[in-house]
Structures are given as structure tokens and as C-alpha cells.
Amino acid sequence: MKAVGARLPRYDGVAHVTGRTQFVDDFRVPNMLWAKALRSPVDHAAIKKLDVKKAAAIKGVHAIVTWEDVPRLVYGHLEALGIPGDEPLLAKDEVRYKGQPIALVAAEDEDTAQLAVAEIQIDFDERPALFDIRKAADPDAPQAHHWGNWYPHFEAEMDVRQIRKGDIDRAFDQADTIVTGVYRPAAIEQLPLETQTALVVPEPSGRLTIYSCTQALYFSMGVVAAHLEWPLNKLKFVGGTVGGGFGGKVDTAAETVSALAALKSGLPVKWRWTREEEFLCSSTRAPWHMEIADAVTKDGWILGRRMLTLHDSGAFARFSPYGVTKHSFHHTGAYTIPNLHFDGYCVFTNRVPTTAMRGFGVTSVSFATELHVSRVAEVLGIDPFELRLKNANRIGDTSPNGIAYADPSTVPTIHAIADAIGHELPADYRTMNREARGGDLLPEHLVAQVGKVDH
């Protein structure tokens, strides 16, 4: 029997639907402590005083971890890709968003840990907070981040992700019509049923076994090892079966602080975020602000696109610069547009840091550019199927950053949908295919777009 192409049963499906699968919170070990976090109650403030002595004296409390216990306080998840670290594992002298972790208490039960959290003495000096990314570059904007209000460390220390292609001014001069619009998809929750949870067990060998719900075992192990300044052979990550992630569990959210609590107490520590923490303190999909101006001809060719993107990264960078770059690479969508002028900024605010979610960087730009293309079709009075087919990516067309498309399927997927809903197409649109351009489909403005496919 052929395995590939077969509708085989899911490897772990029966265990999942009968409740037998073991997730991190199903694991219990002897002498296990439970953890609760002190989190910032304010959006933006200096920390004037942090005193855990009274909380630590409570019966049943075994360890309280603060910034002082972290060997390497700041480590960027994507330092290997050149994105420097900016976020302390636990807040030191300031907080930049409501919900930011400041301390973790490990105690014999969750109630005791929560009581001790309430006894930690902390004073804040509140600062003005920034929330509207559109106002982040205003002269009187509150400062949300020590780098400034937008990310300044793209290649060559540029503070903007740029795409430039062709001659944008000429395209706008040549256009019969220019259509502009503004698109703003919302922040949403990844909403895994399993909240962020970690269990860390100190082993007699001196190693730590870390039960993790991460989407990336080795990646998260690298994050913990970096903060602890440990080699990988002292850590063992256990996981691989995750109760929903959708991008949010690319953040290594609970493992590192729990590991520090386990080391400080010498006992196993479990930290499981409440549903309320998952909603309010875990990272979200980012809100985006996108402005588009398309230069088009009256017969439906898209000659050029200007675009401004502001990405609401929240209080820290995390994966956001990566997301903005990915976004920029896909801002022409499934179409070939020869003249481009794209500026994307990764903007900081005093909200919970945003992170990856299904479609990271591109869900936003697909929404903006596709709705915009529908508007262009409406303004020009052209069938939206035909306008899309005409400008579709074809084999050999080049992407915004100059790579020839090897196997684009804009044309066949649109044909399939036209057939499915019974949308009739004129014969010349019906017979289009994805092969390299020629004839009427290779107008002068696209001649320079056809490149060599490089596998």
C-alpha cells in the first residue's frame, strides 16, 4: 500500500480524542513546587523599589526569582539572525507593558505562591504610555523603548525595511488612475487550549529536565541555555506534543524562569499560566497599519505600488523585525508588479509584545493587498477575476526582491474558484495558464520582469 497520498489515521488522534494524551500539565513529580508571577499592573513605569523579603518569609515559599537571579538577563530570541536582544527575562528597573513579569514565587501550592506574590513590596513611578503606532514618530510622543519608538537595527543599521524595484515615479506618471487605501487588521489571540506551561525537574546528575509546550524544542532549549549560560548537554527538553500553539508558543515564555526557580529551590517547579494570563499577558498577533497606493492603467495593469507599513510590535522586538521583513517580501501578493516603493517600520508601543501567529507577517499584507485589488477592480469597472488573472504571477516573473518564481499557481487556483462558483470568464482569460509571459500578456512594462528560474 502506498503511504504517501493515503488518508491514514492521525498518528496520535485516538489518544487525543479519548483524553489519554499527556500534555505538560499532566506530568506530576514528587516534591513539586508551584509557581506564580508578579506582573506589572501598569503600562509603563520606573520601578523605584522591589523587596521580596516579606514574601519569602511566608511558610511554604521556597524561592523567589527576580532579575538578580538571571545569569544573562537580556537575550534576543533571534540574535542568530542579527536582531539584538532588548527584553529582560524579568523586569529590572522599569516595566513597559501591563502584565510584564517581574518576579516568580515557587511555593508548596498555588494559593501560597499567589499569597506571596501579593506580599512582594514594589513601588512604581508611572510614565506616559504610547499606544497609537501612527503617532509614534510625533515630536511629543512618549518614548516606549530604549532604542526609540521604532526598530533601528535592520541591515546596515537602517531603521526601516525597504523594498525598491523599477521606477516608481515613472509608474505613477504613466498611470491612468491611482487608488489609495488604508488597512488595519486587529491583534488577535493565538488561543491555545493549553496555556503556557512548564515543569522543570533538577536531576541528581545536575542536569535540568524541562517539560515544555514549546513549538520548537531545540530553539527553546537554546533560549534557556543562553539565559543560564549553560551548554546544551546540561538540559533535556521533553515535549513534542503541544496543546495548540498557532505561533504563540514560539515564545519561550515559562521555561527559563521556571528553571531558575528550580535551581534556586533545588526542587521541581511547575508554572502554568491561568486562562486570564494567557489572554492578557501572553503575546498576540500584531495589529498592523498599511497604506497602499496602486498606479494602474485603465485596462487593468498594475504598474506600480507604493506602500507604508507600521507594525505594532508592542513593548519589545521578539520576532517582529523578522515578521516585517517577511511582510515586505510578499507585498505584491500573487501578482507581478514591476515598480515598487515599500517602507516598513517595526513600531514599539506599551502593549504586550506581539509575536508569531499562523501566517506571520503575511496574513496582514494578504488582507490589505487583496482588498485593495478588489477596490482597484471596482474603481476601474473591471471584473475582479480578470484583473487578478491579468496581473498574476507566472513562471519566470520576478518577486519584489528579484527572485524568479518557479511554480506559481495564481492562474490555476483562480480558475478553480471561478469554476466552483460558476463565474464565467471570457475565452482569453479562461485559456490563460501559469507558463511564462508572451504576446498580450507581456506588455512593455513587464518585459524587464521576466527572469531565469533558479531552483
Add this chain to the structure above:
Amino acid sequence: MAKHTGRGLAAIEYPTGMNQNGDPSQAWIKIKPDGRVDVFSGTSDIGNGSKTIQSQIVAETLGVPYEWITYDNSNTDSSPLCTGTFASRATFVAGNAVLKAAADAKQKLLEIAGKELEIAPEDLEIVDGEVLAKGSPQKKIGVPDVAAAATWVHGELITGTGAQLNPYAAIVDPETGRVDSPPHAAISYAACAAEVEVDDETGEVRVEHLWQCFDVGRAINPTLVEGQIQGGALMGLGLAVLEECYPYYPSVEHRGSEFGSYFVPGINELPKIDTIILENPSADGPYGAKGISEMANNPQPPAIASAVFDAIGVWVTELPITPERVLRALEQKARGPRRDGKWAIFDEDLSVNTVASKDSRFRFPVGA
């Protein structure tokens, strides 16, 4: 006051693998003395089905039944590195790693089988758990017997290792964004049509029907691909009409903190979904597969927003398309785009040009 029906279209693309690549996955395989197969991969299964898909790839490559595969991704002591389950990479990148590991193990298995059958390994193939001489299938030996012979006669352990790494595509010119090699492992495409019903009195948008076509390269498991596409459709519906962390964005006030105060699609919102799987094989994917898991929630929001326009003649460009936003847009319907020469200008009230200071870095050139 009436309910209006409309249709909208969207066509999208999405990359497989991390943007700019450089994201390795590794795997190894060992074969037990009875021929059963242990696969060690570091890929977390977040519900995406990667345990199943990678097991199918190994079964296919080795030529043994799926039921013979034990898949272990449980810990970092026994499993090698996988960059992670994100970026639509678990089927393509990690799938290629297990494919290479299986091909490596198969080669070693055929060498042992060749000794047992006294036939050159290149003249052998494996079908349904049996090693057969090509062209003379009566000359054969079961994979369990080969594994036993490896263990007890030849003193060998049959293993295989594999790794996949698409090299990092550096941005060689940050002014233009040009890269030095393809910044993706593959690109997948999809198109979607949405049919909605909009109540112009209450502002409610009901998504009635979604038609979706995805080019998946090759469906390793059609049931799981359909699950990705249909599950993604519901998430896309949530993005389009229901979900928002900040009801008064950009304000952070009044966030929902429980399931009762944050709206996700439920069974009542489930539209009719037609799924069309298109297979344009990727030259480099395992058995031609591409990754489509993330893009499955991308085409619905623009298709639904276009359908809302088709139904009631207004563009709602802020998500989600709540009843409040629909009703406000209907109130302002007469406004349309402002015309300035050849410019058709929409949404000026949302633009940085209106909201930001005139001295701001954030400006967008609009108008003649």
C-alpha cells in the same frame, strides 16, 4: 432594512520555510531486530499532524507499512535538531530530513539484504515490507528477516540519518531588499471566494459559504490537508468578523480575559466550505509537497471584506468587520473615494496623514 448577499474573491501566495531560509531540520532512524522502524525527529506536533506526515514519508521511502513506524519527537536527548514547527516548514523542511534519513537506512538495509540474497543492492527494491529482486520478484526476503540477519548474523545496526538545510538568503542590498538566493523553500498559492449575508439594520455579517482552492504541491495525507484548510478557514473567519484583543484599539482598555468576552468562531458560525486541492508538485519538496498550514487562514478576510462590499456597497478596511463598523460605514456611504485628478483616495481619516503630526517621520504621499 434588509439582508443583502454578496460575493468576494481573494488570491494569495505564501512561502514554505522560514523567510530567508537557514532553518535546518535533522532526523535519524534505527531499525529494530524485527524490522520495525523507530524515527527520531525534533519536530513538535502542535496539532498540525507532523507525526503522521513524517511517519507516512518514512513508510513510503522505506517501502514498509505505516503501522511499522514508531515516531519519537519526545525529547532532545534522543531526537536531533529541528528548528521548529512554524513557518509552514514541518512537512517540507523536516519532511525532507526524515525522507533523507529513510533513504539512508534503506540503502543499508538493501546492502544486508543483498548479502542474504546474493544479489547486488542496486538490483533490489522494497515493496510492502519485502525486499524483492527487480524483475524477479520471486527472489525475496522480508524486511524483518533482513533486520534479524543484520542483528544476529552480520553484527550490524541498520540506521539512517538525514538533514535538510536551505541556505540562508542574505539581503545583499538593504536599500532595495534584494537577496542573493531564493528566500523561501517553496511558494504555495490559494484562491478563495466568500459569500456573505449582511443585515443592514443590525450590521451583522454572516459568512454563508467559502470556496477554497489550495496548491499543496502534493497531499501527503489528503484528510490532514483538508483539516488544515478547513480549520484555517474558521480562523480566517474569526479574523474577518469576530476576533480582536483590543476592542477600542489602539487603547488597551477593556480587553477580553476569558472565553466569554473574546469571540472566536463556534459551530454556529461554521459556513459551508468547499475545498479544492490542487497538486502542482514542488521540485524540491518531499514527494512534491509544499507547506500550506499557515496560509490557510489568509485568504478569507479579504474575500469576506470584498463580499461585504458586494452586498452593501461599503468598504470596511479595519478588522474585524463588526456590526458597529458596518453600520458606521453605511452611515458614511455617500462619501466614496475622494477624487483628486487621477487619484481615487479612500480611508483618509485612518491615514497617518490625518492622525500623525505634520512633523512625523510617518507620512504617505497621496494626491496630485
